């Protein structure tokens with residue numbers, strides 16, 4: 001045990017400033033707390049979300065070498081399975097480019113799926129903290145998004161390697177993968193907040209999630225591409241109503257085809273992402289003060 | 296209200312300063328006409344499945360519990376307020392409302408300064424993570440910076456005396472170890488307002504003594520404290536002001552001795568030794 005006595009009041013002025021702070025708690029009629037205060041608090045406590053994600057990954061051992069390796073191998077195997085499956089069922093030619101498409105979009109899908117499943121359990125898992133401390137609860141799903149991002153990061157190496165291996169064209173268009181992924185991230189954050197709230201009200205939400213996610217995967221341009229669909233029975237307009245459709249099309253166009261997708265595709269992707277983020281965020285924040293009596 | 300100086304056996308209290316200004320006589324917590332209503336369903340765990348079943352039957356199972364009604368009081372910085380009342384009187388509810396965890400259903404709460412809580416309803420800890428990680432997370436959630444938590448960490452760990460268990464997942468802790476760490480965190484966060492809900496009897500005899508000493512020290516610094524305890528002796532001894540809650544209503548406010556007596560009289564158990572004991 002250490003015998004040194006650390007100085008506690010190193011930051012006296014700052015502490016005094018905080019002491020002068022006044023908090024007022026009043027009933028909420030419309031449901032939303034003062035938003036400026038909320039975001040200020042959230043920003044001030046962002047390191048909490050980081051630390052929570054880091055600690056949880058440590059506990060789940062995702063940050064070890066083999067933990068990271070598994071994050072890459074799992075989708076890789078899955079991609080191989082789908083590749084063969086689609087090849088056999090459709091009888092289409094199995095080109096390396098197709099495999100590359102399958103892999104990079106599958107990684108992106110895994111990211112969204114991790115946002116959803118991690119976000120869903122984030123509030124309920126943090127119940128002890130929610131019951132005992134006042135802090136902007138939206139930090140909990142945000143921490144899940146950070147974890148999803150951390151799990152996505154090692155797959156970028158494989159993405160890079162496969163792009164080189166199959167000689168995808170590289171150019172300015174390729175760079176568009178960055179805004180495309182950022183849009184997907186905003187969407188993922190919205191989903192995390194939406195499902196985080198749902199899980200509080202319906203504890204079986206996370207039990208339904210695997211089916212929901214699986215169906216969403218089949219409906220998204222991951223194991224098929226937009227081009228595959230042309231002239232097929234399933235080439236229905238409804239398939240394009242899927243929020244992940246424009247996100248993955250722009251991502252695939254950028255990474256695999258070195259192409260900038262049509263403006264409406266970008267508009268659709270951004271629109272969905274903003275709608276999910278604002279909708280999910282408002283739903284979460286308007287409900288969060290009820291969490292402490294629901295958990 | 297009782298004047299500090301009149302209180303027998305109390306050390307003269309040094310002035311509490313914020314930005315060099317004496318805030319001893321300034322409002323710390325102000326509660327106005329507070330109502331808190333719990334809305335809960337009878338189901339233990341709410342599920343989509345049961346919601347569907349209910350919809351089929353067309354019933355709604357939401358029960359409203361009026362846990363606090365028309366509670367108003369005000370305390371100044373430096374007050375050590377005891378809260379007494381029967382089980383279910385609304386003491387924990389009041390503490391959680393003041394901490395900003397439960398939103399009021401009506402009325403208003405004003406808190407001046409930073410709050411640290413040690414609440415009865417399980418401490419704010421994640422059992423899968425180590426003691427060290429939990430201390431860090433608790434501090435960050437409370438709004439401290441990483442550096443500020445690190446500054447305090449060693450003191451917190453030393454005080455809790457958990458040895459190497461501080462690095463172990465908290466699911467491996469005994470309940471006494473749990474409460475030692477919780478107490479240590481709460482008192483070392485240097486809050487302006489410290490809320491302690493039935494947690495003073497934490498740990499073994501040795502730790503209890505240490506905890507009591509720490510409480511004395513905090514009182515010497517004229518910190519504002521809200522103390523909920525069924526150990527009425529503790530309330531009488533430590534507090535310089537008290538409120539008495541009964542079925543969510545404020546029954547009285549004043550000298551801790553008087554409040555405890557009034558409460559005991561109301562319960563009709565008399566000034567029994569068992570009620571005074573610190574169990």
Ligand SMILES: Nc1ncnc2c1ncn2[C@@H]1O[C@H](COP(=O)(O)OP(=O)(O)OP(=O)(O)O)[C@@H](O)[C@H]1O
Pocket residue numbers: 293333334335360361362380381382383384385386387388389
């Ligand atoms: N989550 C909840 N949902 C519904 N009702 C609740 C909830 N928590 C507390 N209550 C009710 O609110 C009232 C006040 O409870 P509270 O926990 O504040 O009592 P208390 O004074 O702290 O009691 P104790 O001395 O047993 O700790 C009680 O009637 C209790 O049944």
Ligand SMILES: [Mg+2]
Pocket residue numbers: 386387388415492
């Ligand atoms: Mg209680």
